[in-house]
Amino acid sequence: MNLAIVAGGPEELVPDLNAPEYANYEWIGADHGTIVLLKNQIIPTRAFGDFDSLSEQERDEVDGKGLKLCSYPPEKDKTDLELALDWALSQNPDHCLLFGATGGRMDHALASVQLLMKAVERHAELEIIDRNNRITLLTPGAYPIEKNPSYRYLSFLAMTEKVTGLTLSGVKYPLHDAVLPLGSSLCISNEAEENLFTVSLNQGYLLMMLCRD
Known part of the structure; x- marks a missing residue:
């Protein structure tokens, strides 16, 4: 349903x-x-x-x-x-x-x-x-995500005290096993470069936003 x-x-x-x-x-x-x-x-x-x-x-x-x-x-x-x-x-x-x-x-x-x-x-x-936006919440795990050409920007914010083990691949600004604390703008305005990019995290809740002007 x-x-x-x-x-x-x-x-x-x-x-x-x-x-x-x-x-x-x-x-x-x-x-x-x-x-x-x-x-x-x-x-x-x-x-x-x-x-x-x-x-x-x-x-x-x-x-x-x-x-x-x-x-x-x-x-x-x-x-x-x-x-x-x-x-x-x-x-x-x-x-x-x-x-x-x-x-x-x-x-x-x-x-x-x-x-x-x-x-x-x-x-x-x-x-x-x-x-202009599509917003969802990711929990610990690995997510292969198809690039959406309608949305240029790809941004992430921590929704818990911190997100650990954050890895972004197939994007303009990749990360590997990073820590994203609550209140950080580290992951604002990234961009998908591959048709299939990957987001993974070990701990915490991660807000994922596909955005366009």
Whole structure:
């Protein structure tokens, strides 16, 4: 099962949700992301949130579609996106995508990035995607990754106190058995040179970002 969640971030940063690469995904709306889905003629399986960002007209549109809504009060301990993600991960998906999670408020964007940690507990593949970035979290292991010509830059950040045994091969700036501490910009703006490059790490969690201007 593949699931995709659309949150309420800036619509101009959400890629084409009807692209062929997303054809096999079931869709979930998180608050205003539900309206974004409907604008793209996509009916979500479920929609989560307090829906306080919807206008009266948008709320009438949502109600008129007969969607399965999981409504919550505005005062709650989780964001609408986290509520949607918790449900999605409980379905044990093979792959899960997050759209509309970046580009707006910085607090929401940073919280969305940290939500990648939840997928580690469920052993699920989770990725944040917008028009300029693809973000995922790597745990200890070795990863052969195909070069994506749509994204020039390849960057890494530690998500734990440090990442040890970090090895990058097939890239412009290779590393071998390096230590990447939390807060270091050592691995920003690398570039893939081989069609298949490799990332490996022994300890820690590593944020991998494919980016373009």
